[in-house]
Amino acid sequence: MSIDYDSPWKEALDAYFEAFLALLFPDVHRQIDWSRGHESLDKEFQQVVPAAEVGRRYVDKLVKVWTTDGVERWVLIHVEVQTTREAEFPRRMYVYNYRIFDRYNRPVASLAVLADDDAGWRPTEFRSSLFGSEAGLRFPAVKLLDFTANEAGLEQSTNPFAKVVLAHLKARQTHDDPVSRHAWKTRLVRGLYERGFSAKDVRALFRLIDWLMELPPLIDDVFRQELENIQGGKQMPYITSVERSYHRQGLRQGIEAMLRVRFSEEGLKLMPEIKVVHEVERLEAILKGLETAVNLDEARRLCSPIAT
Protein backbone atom coordinates (compact mmCIF):
# COMPACT_ATOMS: atom_id res chain seq x y z
CA MET A 1 0.00 0.00 0.00
CA SER A 2 1.42 3.33 -1.01
CA ILE A 3 0.11 6.06 1.22
CA ASP A 4 0.30 9.80 1.11
CA TYR A 5 1.29 10.72 4.67
CA ASP A 6 2.02 14.36 3.97
CA SER A 7 -1.50 15.60 3.28
CA PRO A 8 -3.07 14.26 6.49
CA TRP A 9 -0.14 15.71 8.47
CA LYS A 10 -0.76 19.13 6.95
CA GLU A 11 -4.41 18.92 7.86
CA ALA A 12 -3.61 17.68 11.38
CA LEU A 13 -1.23 20.61 12.01
CA ASP A 14 -3.86 23.07 10.78
CA ALA A 15 -6.58 21.60 12.96
CA TYR A 16 -4.62 20.77 16.13
CA PHE A 17 -1.61 23.05 16.41
CA GLU A 18 -1.86 23.64 20.14
CA ALA A 19 -2.40 19.95 20.87
CA PHE A 20 0.54 19.17 18.59
CA LEU A 21 2.91 21.37 20.59
CA ALA A 22 1.51 20.16 23.92
CA LEU A 23 2.26 16.57 22.99
CA LEU A 24 5.53 16.81 21.05
CA PHE A 25 7.15 20.03 22.28
CA PRO A 26 5.77 20.59 25.80
CA ASP A 27 8.61 23.00 26.71
CA VAL A 28 7.62 25.26 23.84
CA HIS A 29 3.92 24.86 24.56
CA ARG A 30 4.41 26.01 28.15
CA GLN A 31 5.94 29.31 27.06
CA ILE A 32 3.00 30.30 24.87
CA ASP A 33 -0.05 32.30 25.95
CA TRP A 34 -2.77 30.23 24.25
CA SER A 35 -5.51 32.59 25.38
CA ARG A 36 -4.27 34.94 22.64
CA GLY A 37 -4.75 32.29 19.98
CA HIS A 38 -2.35 31.55 17.15
CA GLU A 39 -2.26 32.35 13.46
CA SER A 40 -1.06 30.41 10.41
CA LEU A 41 1.35 32.48 8.34
CA ASP A 42 0.91 30.59 5.07
CA LYS A 43 1.31 33.65 2.85
CA GLU A 44 4.42 34.82 4.70
CA PHE A 45 5.92 31.36 4.35
CA GLN A 46 5.17 31.15 0.65
CA GLN A 47 7.02 34.43 0.19
CA VAL A 48 10.30 32.77 1.19
CA VAL A 49 9.78 29.49 -0.67
CA PRO A 50 10.80 29.68 -4.35
CA ALA A 51 8.21 28.64 -6.90
CA ALA A 52 10.32 25.61 -7.81
CA GLU A 53 9.87 24.24 -4.30
CA VAL A 54 6.13 24.84 -4.17
CA GLY A 55 4.25 21.69 -4.97
CA ARG A 56 7.00 19.46 -3.63
CA ARG A 57 5.58 17.29 -0.97
CA TYR A 58 6.95 18.78 2.21
CA VAL A 59 5.09 19.44 5.42
CA ASP A 60 6.20 22.87 6.60
CA LYS A 61 4.14 25.25 8.67
CA LEU A 62 4.84 28.77 9.91
CA VAL A 63 2.73 29.92 12.86
CA LYS A 64 2.48 33.15 14.83
CA VAL A 65 2.04 32.85 18.62
CA TRP A 66 2.41 35.07 21.69
CA THR A 67 4.61 34.13 24.62
CA THR A 68 3.39 34.32 28.20
CA ASP A 69 5.34 37.57 28.59
CA GLY A 70 3.36 39.07 25.72
CA VAL A 71 5.83 38.94 22.81
CA GLU A 72 4.82 37.91 19.29
CA ARG A 73 6.94 34.97 18.14
CA TRP A 74 7.09 32.83 15.00
CA VAL A 75 7.44 29.05 15.02
CA LEU A 76 8.33 27.00 11.94
CA ILE A 77 7.38 23.32 11.98
CA HIS A 78 8.94 20.74 9.65
CA VAL A 79 7.64 17.20 9.46
CA GLU A 80 9.81 14.68 7.64
CA VAL A 81 8.09 11.44 6.71
CA GLN A 82 10.21 10.01 3.91
CA THR A 83 13.62 8.64 4.85
CA THR A 84 14.78 9.17 1.27
CA ARG A 85 14.99 12.90 1.79
CA GLU A 86 16.90 12.74 5.03
CA ALA A 87 20.23 14.20 3.88
CA GLU A 88 18.53 17.30 2.61
CA PHE A 89 16.31 17.88 5.62
CA PRO A 90 18.59 19.75 8.11
CA ARG A 91 19.88 21.88 5.26
CA ARG A 92 16.35 22.86 4.26
CA MET A 93 15.54 23.73 7.88
CA TYR A 94 18.57 26.01 8.04
CA VAL A 95 17.75 27.67 4.72
CA TYR A 96 14.11 28.38 5.59
CA ASN A 97 15.05 29.63 9.06
CA TYR A 98 17.54 32.04 7.55
CA ARG A 99 15.19 33.19 4.79
CA ILE A 100 12.53 34.13 7.31
CA PHE A 101 15.10 35.92 9.44
CA ASP A 102 16.28 37.82 6.38
CA ARG A 103 12.91 38.61 4.83
CA TYR A 104 11.06 39.57 8.02
CA ASN A 105 13.98 40.54 10.26
CA ARG A 106 12.87 38.38 13.15
CA PRO A 107 14.05 35.17 14.80
CA VAL A 108 12.03 32.03 14.17
CA ALA A 109 12.01 28.79 16.17
CA SER A 110 12.52 25.79 13.86
CA LEU A 111 11.12 22.51 15.20
CA ALA A 112 11.57 19.11 13.55
CA VAL A 113 9.26 16.11 13.64
CA LEU A 114 11.03 12.98 12.42
CA ALA A 115 8.19 10.72 11.33
CA ASP A 116 10.32 8.22 9.40
CA ASP A 117 11.17 4.59 10.23
CA ASP A 118 14.94 4.84 10.71
CA ALA A 119 15.56 4.81 14.47
CA GLY A 120 19.18 5.85 13.96
CA TRP A 121 18.48 9.05 12.01
CA ARG A 122 18.35 11.91 14.49
CA PRO A 123 19.52 15.20 13.01
CA THR A 124 19.64 18.12 15.43
CA GLU A 125 21.68 20.65 13.50
CA PHE A 126 23.00 21.93 10.21
CA ARG A 127 26.58 23.25 9.98
CA SER A 128 28.46 24.99 7.23
CA SER A 129 32.05 26.16 7.70
CA LEU A 130 34.91 27.49 5.63
CA PHE A 131 38.24 29.09 6.58
CA GLY A 132 37.24 29.37 10.21
CA SER A 133 33.88 30.96 9.38
CA GLU A 134 30.85 29.01 10.57
CA ALA A 135 27.10 29.18 10.01
CA GLY A 136 24.38 26.80 11.06
CA LEU A 137 21.24 25.98 12.99
CA ARG A 138 20.59 23.77 16.02
CA PHE A 139 16.99 22.69 16.41
CA PRO A 140 14.78 20.62 18.73
CA ALA A 141 13.71 17.38 17.06
CA VAL A 142 11.17 14.76 18.10
CA LYS A 143 11.40 11.18 16.86
CA LEU A 144 7.90 9.69 16.58
CA LEU A 145 9.33 6.16 16.75
CA ASP A 146 10.26 6.89 20.38
CA PHE A 147 6.55 6.99 21.20
CA THR A 148 6.28 3.31 20.26
CA ALA A 149 7.40 2.55 23.82
CA ASN A 150 4.37 4.39 25.16
CA GLU A 151 1.54 3.44 22.83
CA ALA A 152 -0.74 2.79 25.80
CA GLY A 153 -0.17 6.35 26.95
CA LEU A 154 -1.07 7.69 23.51
CA GLU A 155 -4.18 5.57 23.49
CA GLN A 156 -5.30 6.76 26.93
CA SER A 157 -4.48 10.40 26.26
CA THR A 158 -7.24 12.95 25.75
CA ASN A 159 -4.90 15.06 23.60
CA PRO A 160 -6.31 14.82 20.05
CA PHE A 161 -2.83 14.86 18.54
CA ALA A 162 -1.96 11.68 20.44
CA LYS A 163 -4.49 9.96 18.16
CA VAL A 164 -2.75 11.32 15.07
CA VAL A 165 0.66 10.11 16.28
CA LEU A 166 -0.71 6.68 17.20
CA ALA A 167 -2.48 6.36 13.83
CA HIS A 168 0.78 7.33 12.12
CA LEU A 169 2.82 4.76 14.06
CA LYS A 170 0.25 2.02 13.51
CA ALA A 171 0.01 2.85 9.82
CA ARG A 172 3.78 2.43 9.47
CA GLN A 173 3.82 -0.78 11.52
CA THR A 174 1.00 -2.38 9.54
CA HIS A 175 2.25 -1.32 6.14
CA ASP A 176 2.09 -4.90 4.79
CA ASP A 177 -0.58 -6.24 7.11
CA PRO A 178 -4.11 -5.04 6.26
CA VAL A 179 -5.73 -7.39 8.77
CA SER A 180 -3.78 -5.93 11.65
CA ARG A 181 -4.25 -2.40 10.32
CA HIS A 182 -8.01 -2.98 10.19
CA ALA A 183 -8.02 -4.13 13.82
CA TRP A 184 -6.06 -1.06 14.95
CA LYS A 185 -8.12 1.33 12.90
CA THR A 186 -11.32 0.04 14.48
CA ARG A 187 -9.73 0.23 17.92
CA LEU A 188 -8.55 3.81 17.42
CA VAL A 189 -11.93 5.00 16.16
CA ARG A 190 -13.74 3.27 19.00
CA GLY A 191 -11.32 5.00 21.36
CA LEU A 192 -12.49 8.41 20.08
CA TYR A 193 -15.91 7.72 21.55
CA GLU A 194 -14.52 6.23 24.74
CA ARG A 195 -12.24 9.23 25.43
CA GLY A 196 -15.25 11.52 25.21
CA PHE A 197 -14.12 13.74 22.33
CA SER A 198 -16.65 16.25 20.99
CA ALA A 199 -18.63 15.50 17.83
CA LYS A 200 -16.42 17.92 15.89
CA ASP A 201 -13.21 16.26 17.14
CA VAL A 202 -14.52 12.77 16.45
CA ARG A 203 -15.26 13.73 12.86
CA ALA A 204 -11.93 15.51 12.33
CA LEU A 205 -9.88 12.75 14.00
CA PHE A 206 -11.77 10.01 12.20
CA ARG A 207 -10.89 11.69 8.92
CA LEU A 208 -7.19 11.83 9.85
CA ILE A 209 -7.07 8.24 11.11
CA ASP A 210 -8.91 7.08 8.02
CA TRP A 211 -6.49 8.97 5.79
CA LEU A 212 -3.36 7.66 7.49
CA MET A 213 -4.60 4.08 7.83
CA GLU A 214 -5.94 3.32 4.39
CA LEU A 215 -7.42 -0.17 3.92
CA PRO A 216 -8.16 -2.25 0.81
CA PRO A 217 -11.69 -1.49 -0.51
CA LEU A 218 -13.07 -4.88 0.46
CA ILE A 219 -12.13 -4.27 4.10
CA ASP A 220 -13.49 -0.71 3.87
CA ASP A 221 -16.99 -2.13 3.42
CA VAL A 222 -16.58 -4.30 6.53
CA PHE A 223 -15.10 -1.37 8.44
CA ARG A 224 -18.05 0.83 7.53
CA GLN A 225 -20.46 -1.78 8.87
CA GLU A 226 -18.51 -2.05 12.13
CA LEU A 227 -18.54 1.72 12.46
CA GLU A 228 -22.33 1.74 12.24
CA ASN A 229 -22.35 -0.79 15.07
CA ILE A 230 -19.93 1.21 17.23
CA GLN A 231 -22.00 4.34 16.76
CA GLY A 232 -25.39 2.62 16.88
CA GLY A 233 -24.68 1.41 20.39
CA LYS A 234 -23.73 4.90 21.50
CA GLN A 235 -26.41 6.92 19.75
CA MET A 236 -23.73 9.26 18.43
CA PRO A 237 -23.71 9.00 14.67
CA TYR A 238 -21.01 11.65 14.25
CA ILE A 239 -19.25 9.92 11.43
CA THR A 240 -21.75 7.98 9.36
CA SER A 241 -24.10 10.94 8.93
CA VAL A 242 -21.56 12.40 6.50
CA GLU A 243 -21.38 9.26 4.44
CA ARG A 244 -25.10 9.32 3.63
CA SER A 245 -24.62 12.05 1.04
CA TYR A 246 -22.42 9.63 -0.90
CA HIS A 247 -25.01 6.88 -0.63
CA ARG A 248 -27.58 9.34 -1.98
CA GLN A 249 -25.27 10.31 -4.81
CA GLY A 250 -24.87 6.67 -5.89
CA LEU A 251 -28.61 6.08 -5.72
CA ARG A 252 -29.37 9.22 -7.73
CA GLN A 253 -26.95 8.06 -10.42
CA GLY A 254 -28.83 4.74 -10.53
CA ILE A 255 -32.19 6.53 -10.73
CA GLU A 256 -30.94 8.73 -13.57
CA ALA A 257 -29.82 5.70 -15.59
CA MET A 258 -33.15 4.01 -14.85
CA LEU A 259 -35.19 7.04 -15.95
CA ARG A 260 -33.26 7.27 -19.21
CA VAL A 261 -33.69 3.58 -19.98
CA ARG A 262 -37.37 3.43 -19.14
CA PHE A 263 -38.65 6.85 -20.22
CA SER A 264 -35.77 8.39 -22.21
CA GLU A 265 -35.46 12.19 -22.30
CA GLU A 266 -38.94 12.71 -20.90
CA GLY A 267 -37.97 10.65 -17.85
CA LEU A 268 -34.87 12.74 -17.21
CA LYS A 269 -37.06 15.79 -16.66
CA LEU A 270 -37.84 14.26 -13.26
CA MET A 271 -34.22 14.58 -12.11
CA PRO A 272 -34.62 18.05 -10.52
CA GLU A 273 -37.21 16.53 -8.20
CA ILE A 274 -34.93 13.56 -7.44
CA LYS A 275 -32.13 15.94 -6.49
CA VAL A 276 -34.14 17.42 -3.65
CA VAL A 277 -34.98 14.04 -2.11
CA HIS A 278 -32.64 13.57 0.85
CA GLU A 279 -33.82 10.41 2.57
CA VAL A 280 -31.81 7.37 1.51
CA GLU A 281 -34.83 5.14 2.13
CA ARG A 282 -37.03 7.29 -0.12
CA LEU A 283 -34.47 7.18 -2.95
CA GLU A 284 -34.29 3.40 -2.61
CA ALA A 285 -38.08 3.21 -2.87
CA ILE A 286 -38.07 5.44 -5.98
CA LEU A 287 -35.40 3.30 -7.65
CA LYS A 288 -37.42 0.17 -6.90
CA GLY A 289 -40.71 1.72 -8.04
CA LEU A 290 -39.20 2.88 -11.32
CA GLU A 291 -38.37 -0.72 -12.24
CA THR A 292 -42.05 -1.49 -12.69
CA ALA A 293 -43.73 1.89 -13.18
CA VAL A 294 -46.07 1.38 -16.15
CA ASN A 295 -45.87 4.88 -17.54
CA LEU A 296 -44.38 8.31 -17.07
CA ASP A 297 -47.30 9.48 -14.92
CA GLU A 298 -46.65 6.75 -12.41
CA ALA A 299 -42.94 7.61 -12.43
CA ARG A 300 -43.81 11.24 -11.81
CA ARG A 301 -45.98 10.30 -8.85
CA LEU A 302 -43.14 8.23 -7.39
CA CYS A 303 -40.78 11.16 -7.57
CA SER A 304 -43.14 13.89 -6.45
CA PRO A 305 -42.38 15.50 -3.09
CA ILE A 306 -45.76 14.53 -1.66
CA ALA A 307 -45.50 10.83 -2.51
CA THR A 308 -45.71 8.60 0.52
Add this chain to the structure above:
Amino acid sequence: MPYVTSIERSAHRQGLRQGIEAMLRVRFGEEGLKLMPEIHAVHEVERLQAILKALETATSPDAVRTLWSSANP
Protein backbone atom coordinates in the same frame (compact mmCIF):
# COMPACT_ATOMS: atom_id res chain seq x y z
CA MET B 1 -6.95 17.90 -2.82
CA PRO B 2 -10.26 16.95 -1.23
CA TYR B 3 -10.05 13.71 0.68
CA VAL B 4 -13.00 11.30 0.50
CA THR B 5 -13.04 8.97 3.50
CA SER B 6 -13.18 5.21 3.15
CA ILE B 7 -16.73 5.03 4.42
CA GLU B 8 -17.85 7.73 2.00
CA ARG B 9 -16.39 5.73 -0.88
CA SER B 10 -18.02 2.60 0.52
CA ALA B 11 -21.41 4.37 0.72
CA HIS B 12 -21.06 5.63 -2.86
CA ARG B 13 -20.31 2.08 -4.02
CA GLN B 14 -23.39 0.80 -2.19
CA GLY B 15 -25.68 3.33 -3.91
CA LEU B 16 -24.19 2.57 -7.33
CA ARG B 17 -24.51 -1.20 -6.80
CA GLN B 18 -28.17 -0.75 -5.86
CA GLY B 19 -28.67 1.18 -9.10
CA ILE B 20 -26.82 -1.47 -11.09
CA GLU B 21 -28.90 -4.25 -9.53
CA ALA B 22 -32.15 -2.48 -10.44
CA MET B 23 -30.90 -1.86 -13.98
CA LEU B 24 -29.82 -5.48 -14.42
CA ARG B 25 -33.29 -6.63 -13.36
CA VAL B 26 -35.05 -4.22 -15.70
CA ARG B 27 -32.85 -4.90 -18.69
CA PHE B 28 -32.14 -8.64 -18.40
CA GLY B 29 -34.39 -10.06 -15.65
CA GLU B 30 -33.12 -12.92 -13.50
CA GLU B 31 -30.39 -13.64 -16.02
CA GLY B 32 -28.98 -10.17 -15.42
CA LEU B 33 -28.97 -10.55 -11.63
CA LYS B 34 -26.52 -13.43 -11.95
CA LEU B 35 -23.88 -10.76 -12.56
CA MET B 36 -24.28 -9.30 -9.06
CA PRO B 37 -21.60 -11.42 -7.33
CA GLU B 38 -19.14 -10.08 -9.89
CA ILE B 39 -20.40 -6.51 -9.37
CA HIS B 40 -19.67 -6.87 -5.66
CA ALA B 41 -16.05 -7.60 -6.52
CA VAL B 42 -15.72 -4.29 -8.38
CA HIS B 43 -14.48 -1.59 -5.98
CA GLU B 44 -13.56 1.39 -8.10
CA VAL B 45 -16.32 3.99 -8.01
CA GLU B 46 -15.42 5.09 -11.54
CA ARG B 47 -15.79 1.57 -12.88
CA LEU B 48 -19.16 1.07 -11.18
CA GLN B 49 -20.31 4.33 -12.76
CA ALA B 50 -19.15 3.08 -16.17
CA ILE B 51 -21.05 -0.19 -15.66
CA LEU B 52 -24.21 1.69 -14.72
CA LYS B 53 -23.88 3.83 -17.84
CA ALA B 54 -23.21 0.83 -20.08
CA LEU B 55 -26.33 -0.88 -18.78
CA GLU B 56 -28.44 1.79 -20.44
CA THR B 57 -27.52 0.50 -23.90
CA ALA B 58 -25.96 -2.98 -23.47
CA THR B 59 -27.65 -5.66 -25.52
CA SER B 60 -26.80 -8.63 -23.25
CA PRO B 61 -25.36 -9.39 -19.80
CA ASP B 62 -22.21 -10.63 -21.51
CA ALA B 63 -21.75 -7.26 -23.19
CA VAL B 64 -21.68 -5.64 -19.74
CA ARG B 65 -19.30 -8.25 -18.38
CA THR B 66 -16.57 -7.15 -20.78
CA LEU B 67 -16.35 -3.92 -18.75
CA TRP B 68 -14.62 -5.63 -15.87
CA SER B 69 -13.48 -9.02 -17.21
CA SER B 70 -10.98 -7.34 -19.50
CA ALA B 71 -9.43 -5.24 -16.74
CA ASN B 72 -9.85 -7.74 -13.87
CA PRO B 73 -8.91 -11.08 -15.42
